[in-house]
Amino acid sequence: xxxxxxxxxxxxxxxxxxxxxxxxxxxxxxxxxxxxxxxxxxxxxxxxxxxxxxxxxxxxxxxxxxxxxxxxxxxxxxxxxxxxxxxxxxxxxxxxxxxxxxxxxxxxxxx
Amino acid sequence: xxxxxxxxxxxxxxxxxxxxxxxxxxxxxxxxxxxxxxxxxxxxxxxxxxxxxxxxxxxxxxxxxxxxxxxxxxxxxxxxxxxxxxxxxxxxxxxxxxxxxxxxxxxxxxxxxxxx
Numbered sequence: 001x002x003x004x005x006x007x008x009x010x011x012x013x014x015x016x017x018x019x020x021x022x023x024x025x026x027x028x029x030x031x032x033x034x035x036x037x038x039x040x041x042x043x044x045x046x047x048x049x050x051x052x053x054x055x056x057x058x059x060x061x062x063x064x065x066x067x068x069x070x071x072x073x074x075x076x077x078x079x080x081x082x083x084x085x086x087x088x089x090x091x092x093x094x095x096x097x098x099x100x101x102x103x104x105x106x107x108x109x110x111x
Numbered sequence: 112x113x114x115x116x117x118x119x120x121x122x123x124x125x126x127x128x129x130x131x132x133x134x135x136x137x138x139x140x141x142x143x144x145x146x147x148x149x150x151x152x153x154x155x156x157x158x159x160x161x162x163x164x165x166x167x168x169x170x171x172x173x174x175x176x177x178x179x180x181x182x183x184x185x186x187x188x189x190x191x192x193x194x195x196x197x198x199x200x201x202x203x204x205x206x207x208x209x210x211x212x213x214x215x216x217x218x219x220x221x222x223x224x225x226x227x
Contacts, residue, residue, distance in 0.1 A: 004154075033214065043155075043201070043217050055212045091154055098143055098162075098205050098213050102154035 002026075004103035006092050012109045018080040021106045024073055025094030033100060034067055034077050035091040043091075049075065082110045113138045113206040115185075117218035124192045125226050132187040132221045134202030143205035144185040145215060146176055150198045161185060172196070192225045199223075 005024040013019055025032050033048040047057040052069045060067070064083070069075040079086055087110050093100040114137045124130045136142055143162050147155040159170025166178045176187045187200060199222050203215040 031213065042219050045214065048212070048214055050212050055210050056208070056214070093155075095213070098215075099145070099157055099160060100155075100215055101157065102147075104154045 004092055004094050004101055006090075006103040006106050008106060009104065010107050010109075012111065013082055014111050015083055016081045017110075018078065019082045019086075019108060019110075021077040021090050021092075021108070023075045023077070023092030023103060025075070025092070026096075026101055027073070029094035029096045029101070030072075031095040031100075032069060032075050033093040033095070034075070035093065035102075036088045037091060037105075038088045046077070079108075082108075084110045086110050112208070113142075113204045113216050115144075115202045115204045115216065115218040117200075117202055117221045119221050120219075121222045121224060123224050123226065126194050127191050130189050130192040130196070130223065130225070132200050132202075132223060134185045134187065134218060136183050136185060136202075136204050138204060142185075144176075144178065145203040145205075146170065146174070146185075146187050147201045147203060147217075148172075148198050149201065149220075155201060158187070192223075194225050194227055197223055197225045 007022045031050050034046040036044045046059045047067045049069045067077045089105045089107050091105045093102045116135050145160045146158040149155045159168050161168045161178045169175045199220045201220050202218040206216045
């Protein structure tokens with residue numbers, strides 16, 4: 001299995017631009033999680049889905065953040081408009097039951 | 112709410128010596144506990160988990176963890192540390208929350224530095 005796939009691996013953008021991060025979970029996993037990691041705040045859970053349905057988005061920092069899961073094999077996290085404080089590594093993870101398997105992350109830099 | 116605490120920001124150990132990374136938990140009910148490792152510029156990797164059964168759980172790369180109910184601890188251990196074990200280690204606990212769906216609550220992480 002290829003594991004969780006995330007794209008792009010690195011993204012550099014300017015403040016105000018729209019950013020879309022993509023995730024392909026492991027086939028057969030029914031839960032998907034989006035996390036953000038920074039030095040200051042550590043690892044934060046942003047939102048998670050079960051069977052493509054958003055379960056809890058209380059970790060999404062602002063209305064500028066949105067996430068979708070149109071089908072079992074694809075999810076997006078969008079930031080519009082982006083701000084420098086959004087600079088972080090964003091991880092996607094998928095899970096068949098309790099154990100989560102993480103992707104390699106997308107390093108986002110907003111100038 | 113379920114939570115875990117990692118009391119040490121960093122642990123230093125010499126190569127060849129045993130290592131311990133500490134984790135304590137606070138849960139209602141039976142705990143599902145996990146350890147993950149993060150190498151530089153990589154995602155978190157699953158090491159091992161405790162659900163039920165033997166208090167000593169064996170995992171990847173020679174790591175093991177000891178579940179201690181009376182001390183509410185789940186410390187990660189390895190008999191002989193390698194320089195390549197240097198990484199960030201996260202303890203986590205399963206949380207069903209109010210939704211009834213499973214998520215993991217992670218600790219703040221402990222940086223392990225193994226010196227040659």
